[in-house]
Amino acid sequence: MASRKHRHPEILKAFAEQYDFCEAQSWWTCEEWPWRLEIHHVMGGRNRIDAPWNLVRLCSGAHRWVTEHPIEGRVLCWWILHQRGAFDCAAIAKATGIHPAGWIGSKQSDIRLPWVADLAGVLLEVSE
C-alpha cells in the first residue's frame, strides 16, 4: 500500500499533459481497441511513487504487456526513462531501496526476449 505522501496528483497531471503519446510506440503497434493512454508506475506496490523517474506513458496494449511481464516490462520502462533523461538510479535506490544495476544484474538470466536483453545491457552500462 502506497503511503499518502507518495501521491502527487499535480505531478501526474503535468506528466500526462507533457507525454500525451505512447512512449513504447517504437516497439508497439499501438492499435488495441479500446485504445487509451495510461500512466504506468515503473516501481509499483508500496513503491508506487508519483515522481518523474517512476512514470511512463503507455497505451493500453503496451501497459498490459508491461504488467504481464514484470521483468521485461520494467527493463523496457527504465529504457524509456533513460531515453528521455529521466532514468535516475540514485532517486530509485533512495526511494525504493532497489538499485537498478543490481536488480537488472540479478534478473538478466530471466530475460527471454533478445531485444529486451539488449536494452538491459545498455541500462547496465549507463546505470551508476
Ligand SMILES: [Zn+2]
Ligand atoms: Zn503503445
